[in-house]
Amino acid sequence: MKLATLKHGGRDGTLVVVSRDLTRCQTVAGIARTLQAALDDWDTVAPELELVYDMLNAGHARHAIPFDPAHCHSPLPRAYQWADGSAYINHVELVRKARNAEVPASFYTDPLMYQGGSDSFIGPRDKIVADDSWGIDFEAEVAVVTGDVAMGATPAEAAASIRLLMLVNDVSLRNLIPKELEKGFGFFQSKPASAFSPVAVTPDELGVAWEGAKLHLPLRVELNGAAFGCPNAGQDMTFDFGQLVAHVAKTRELEAGSIIGSGTVSNKQGGLWGSTVANGGVGYCCLAELRMYETIEQGKPVTPFMKAGDRVRIEMLDEAGNNVFGTIDNTVVPLGG
């Protein structure tokens, strides 16, 4: 099943069921007005939404309208929980290598996560409002939306709580990070509002691509119209989503609608630090990785961060070439611009 949130209808928007091919959608106010409302009562609501989904796909939905991602907010325009992992250790290894630091051994057994802010996401086609001097970067990731998760849940229990998957652009302000991490309390101003894919999909929708609580499809990133990355999100993921969600739930219960991210998708590409798409590699899912690669190879970063007018697109195609989640498409605009 595929679900999206149209922007009209208040702060939480309006829930729609979207056809598998992303061409049509239907509002379902009689079932659930918002995605959070559906998640709050998922066992009752999901079967009813599935019926609408089946009718949409069969072309029998009487009130279907064309689906336009330009009218979408993030599936959860605001959420009660957004925590993001660093499950692709290659990303961490690259950062450390660029400053000649070791990756602590514990990083391979204990997930590294940060607590994000979730009160106001931007939409999949919204502008990134930021000052060029902040070092604007994208991070292309996969994320899951959970149901209720008990404190102390096992990774298997946590994996079973996963209700939906989405893509994320975890916007990061690189030039604000060093000073912030120096303070010792983690990211804060350096992690502004993230954008999610127009569509959230249930795990069953992904077929064999959803295996072992990992999503085994390439994540495609395009920067200013040129291919920038296409690593496979199922490869080199040190911690699966069951492990990530269980990490969050170790000392607290998680409530329905919690979003847990994978961290920047990153493939090792045969033990190297990766290579660009232009050089025949799978490229990268953030500018920072390319800049670290450049630092390792050439002594300093060459590729600049994003500036006003720069545009990033993030999407995932299934094996038949169909767009699964719709496309995140964010352009930078200056603060006050």
Add this chain to the structure above:
Amino acid sequence: MKLATLKHGGRDGTLVVVSRDLTRCQTVAGIARTLQAALDDWDTVAPELELVYDMLNAGHARHAIPFDPAHCHSPLPRAYQWADGSAYINHVELVRKARNAEVPASFYTDPLMYQGGSDSFIGPRDKIVADDSWGIDFEAEVAVVTGDVAMGATPAEAAASIRLLMLVNDVSLRNLIPKELEKGFGFFQSKPASAFSPVAVTPDELGVAWEGAKLHLPLRVELNGAAFGCPNAGQDMTFDFGQLVAHVAKTRELEAGSIIGSGTVSNKQGGLWGSTVANGGVGYCCLAELRMYETIEQGKPVTPFMKAGDRVRIEMLDEAGNNVFGTIDNTVVPLGG
């Protein structure tokens, strides 16, 4: 105006207006079913709630029922944003002094904040479910709930966005903190679900005690029936709530219902590191501070962290001795107990 949330009525509970003396309350489903709904549309809703408040205080509310904090959830049982500052630098100075580290100069001009998780708070009278080995501690604080705040808001604009004040018990798991901070991404498992006071109050309710975006009243903490702390929340607060909220909004907008905490209230007590209530001082608002004081004075901490059965009470009285927010009253129970 005083507002609370009764536990029945779903995940967000049921909003009630509470009389100034905390003896009676009234549901207001016809105005706003939940506190978040009221905050989402505050300018329209607040005047209607004020009318109910006036009637309650005058003894004219026809459907008033007795107010029982035991039936309360935290005013926002779940929220879209919970960020917590360290505005009382004495707390930070003590931590650093105990390990012979300097407080960086920037800490006096740039607020130290961490991003908390907000999907599932515990109620003011709920148990703290935790394992004794985690090093269970309380942190008594003041928090504000904001309306919408624009990105880049000034401290004055941010202060004007404050809709409500509450008390917080920011439960902290001290033995999980060192390893977590070592990882570099801040608190995560070490900050489980916080508890808020039964009642949230509007700033105008506080009269002259709300001045300069600080709350000038003693915060009373009692541990297992003995006075533990009573520092004044208006003293030694290096950053006021306007500055704290503006810090959060530097790179993102904040949506209505965002909760921003002060950090553990802590008074310098004449340049010393504070002293216990028993020794004639104003005491402390967390066990960690007392343990750091003991470390500085005696070479090692003496007071243990909380264990199963231990109970902490947090409240604030106005100058006439009336309980302003109701009392937070949390007892520790073991995981799986």
